[in-house]
Amino acid sequence: MSTFSQFAGSHVGSLTQAIVLLASIVSATVWVLLRAVFPSKPRDKHGNSIPAGPVGLPIVGSFPFLTDYPELTLDYWAKKFGPLYSLKLGNQLFMIISDPQIVKDLMVTNGAVFSSRKEMFLKSKTIFAGRGITATPYNDTWRKHRRIAAGWLVNKAVEGYTHVLDYEATVLVHDLYNHGQAGNVPVNPQPHAGRCSLNNMLTIVFGIRTDTIDHPLVGKALRLSREFMFVNVVFMLAHSVNLFVLRNCTGPVSNLTDFVPILQKLPNYMVTRSQKLHEDLVETYGGMILEIEARMKAGEKVPESLVKTMIENKEEEQLDHKDMAILCSAFMIGGVETTASIMQWFSALIPAYPEIQAKAHAELDRVVGRGRLPTVEDEKNLPYIHAIIKEVERCHNPFWLGTPHTNTQDFTYRGQFIPKDTVMVLNTYTMHHDPARHADPHKFNPDRYINDGTLSSESANLANAYERDHWMFGVGRRICPGMWVAEREVWLAISRMLWAFKMEEIPGEPIDLKEYDGLSGRSPVPFRIRMTPRDEKVKEVLGL
Numbered sequence: 220m221s222t223f224s225q226f227a228g229s230h231v232g233s234l235t236q237a238i239v240l241l242a243s244i245v246s247a248t249v250w251v252l253l254r255a256v257f258p259s260k261p262r263d264k265h266g267n268s269i270p271a272g273p274v275g276l277p278i279v280g281s282f283p284f285l286t287d288y289p290e291l292t293l294d295y296w297a298k299k300f301g302p303l304y305s306l307k308l309g310n311q312l313f314m315i316i317s318d319p320q321i322v323k324d325l326m327v328t329n330g331a332v333f334s335s336r337k338e339m340f341l342k343s344k345t346i347f348a349g350r351g352i353t354a355t356p357y358n359d360t361w362r363k364h365r366r367i368a369a370g371w372l373v374n375k376a377v378e379g380y381t382h383v384l385d386y387e388a389t390v391l392v393h394d395l396y397n398h399g400q401a402g403n404v405p406v407n408p409q410p411h412a413g414r415c416s417l418n419n420m421l422t423i424v425f426g427i428r429t430d431t432i433d434h435p436l437v438g439k440a441l442r443l444s445r446e447f448m449f450v451n452v453v454f455m456l457a458h459s460v461n462l463f464v465l466r467n468c469t470g471p472v473s474n475l476t477d478f479v480p481i482l483q484k485l486p487n488y489m490v491t492r493s494q495k496l497h498e499d500l501v502e503t504y505g506g507m508i509l510e511i512e513a514r515m516k517a518g519e520k521v522p523e524s525l526v527k528t529m530i531e532n533k534e535e536e537q538l539d540h541k542d543m544a545i546l547c548s549a550f551m552i553g554g555v556e557t558t559a560s561i562m563q564w565f566s567a568l569i570p571a572y573p574e575i576q577a578k579a580h581a582e583l584d585r586v587v588g589r590g591r592l593p594t595v596e597d598e599k600n601l602p603y604i605h606a607i608i609k610e611v612e613r614c615h616n617p618f619w620l621g622t623p624h625t626n627t628q629d630f631t632y633r634g635q636f637i638p639k640d641t642v643m644v645l646n647t648y649t650m651h652h653d654p655a656r657h658a659d660p661h662k663f664n665p666d667r668y669i670n671d672g673t674l675s676s677e678s679a680n681l682a683n684a685y686e687r688d689h690w691m692f693g694v695g696r697r698i699c700p701g702m703w704v705a706e707r708e709v710w711l712a713i714s715r716m717l718w719a720f721k722m723e724e725i726p727g728e729p730i731d732l733k734e735y736d737g738l739s740g741r742s743p744v745p746f747r748i749r750m751t752p753r754d755e756k757v758k759e760v761l762g763l
């Protein structure tokens with residue numbers, strides 16, 4: 220007889236099974252979801268895990284905390300998590316390095332592993348079409364482009380065109396004198412600094428120059444490099460209410476499209492902007508190459524330049540038109556707004572420090588005198604001016620986050636696992652503001668560099684990483700190849716501005732040193748100053 224208890228027992232049994240099954244499904248789903256949201260930390264085969272770091276949000280990771288002033292957030296986390304910590308943006312693992320010795324151990328001593336770049340969807344694949352020297356992984360294309368670039372940028376090559384840098388620095392001072400009507404009207408030095416840097420690069424790359432800030436190429440070239448490095452598109456409601464901001468396409472942590480692959484497939488204004496920028500670069504700089512090529516074919520003698528060298532060697536080097544256009548774009552982007560930005564930060568900072576200017580003037584008058592402009596040869600005898608420039612670069616590195624490297628294989632450092640393809644960010648803000656190295660780090664104080672006679676390009680090779688002046692030019696095998704030309708250009712411009720002018724704030728127009736334009740590269744927001752010629756000799760020496 221089938222008893223009630225048997226009947227009840229079989230139903231209780233199947234009910235229990237159903238509950239167990241349901242519970243298993245629910246817990247498996249929760250586990251899968253939790254793993255997706257909080258994945259377990261990657262470990263190497265010895266069980267070493269990645270360094271600790273901030274816990275980000277599901278899907279986007281730490282992105283929402285890095286949209287404005289990312290260097291300040293990274294600095295805060297460096298104090299909390301230490302000199303090597305990890306974070307995630309979308310699906311990408313990042314590690315942030317904030318200590319000079321770790322930078323050296325990884326990126327110099329182990330440069331064979333840590334010298335690649337992540338092929339960012341926007342910057343590398345879309346804007347540079349996989350060929351941009353700054354953005355390509357550590358591969359043969361990069362080696363070839365870096366070798367060609369070095370031919371024009373190593374210190375020996377720079378000697379050959381220092382007369383160009385010298386000339387453009389004089390024109391800069393000349394223009395500032397004229398636009399400021401000899402100190403009678405306020406002047407914004409920014410477009411003049413921009414044109415000075417632009418002319419230097421135009422001469423090196425194309426063998427041409429512009430003769431006024433109103434030349435159409437000035438606006439066009441500066442717009443392209445600013446679009447690449449600096450610009451966020453701000454959508455505004457009425458005049459002052461920001462609806463939303465579309466981030467700069469190329470900053471190391473400035474957009475999610477690079478790290479959330481689905482965004483690359485959906486209609487996305489960041490992708491459209493990047494495609495347009497690619498087209499503009501190829502049209503502008505590629506167009507200039509075609510013109511030079513046509514002149515050469517017609518038997519015309521064209522000035523020596525990077526383009527001329529590339530055209531002459533394009534079969535041997537296997538360079539197609541796009542390769543040449545993108546290499547020129549890398550020079551025009553990397554070499555213009557960067558040096559101009561240092562000249563601009565100097566001009567924005569120095570009016571607030573009349574006592575520093577007075578000391579600089581006294582040194583210039585003692586060493587150079589009032590009968591000529593300072594030259595490249597004077598630099599070693601002008602330690603205070605040299606120190607002012609290093610201090611501007613420490614306080615206002617245009618690239619607080621550098622250009623990140625990636626590692627081409629798994630690596631374990633001091634018991635911390637760094638999986639292959641991690642994006643390694645140089646946290647220069649924290650290193651430039653380390654009180655152990657730079658006492659009172661937020662103070663502008665050139666005296667801290669008074670005994671450092673090295674060029675930054677020399678300082679980068681010091682055995683003791685803690686003694687390096689600053690990290691503005693990056694590090695290791697990807698270090699900025701333009702640093703020799705950049706240093707010389709900045710030296711000539713700043714030493715001559717100091718020689719010629721007393722620079723002062725305009726009463727009622729305070730200069731904002733906290734705010735800046737851009738995310739991946741930084742320059743001050745527009746400002747005006749008074750640039751008063753120091754004496755009658757200025758006019759005479761400038762031949763006015």
Ligand code: HEM
Nearest residue numbers: 352353550553554557558622692693694697698699701705
């Ligand atoms: C103040 C001026 C400049 C600053 C602050 C600067 C900064 C930098 C930084 C941080 C990097 C990345 C380094 C790394 O990966 O560790 C870099 C790379 C580069 N810079 Fe500069 N730069 C400046 C001027 C120039 C100039 C004048 C040129 C001339 C063409 C130039 C061309 C390049 C190129 C081609 C790269 C890519 C190197 C590579 O990936 O192999 N830069 N620069």
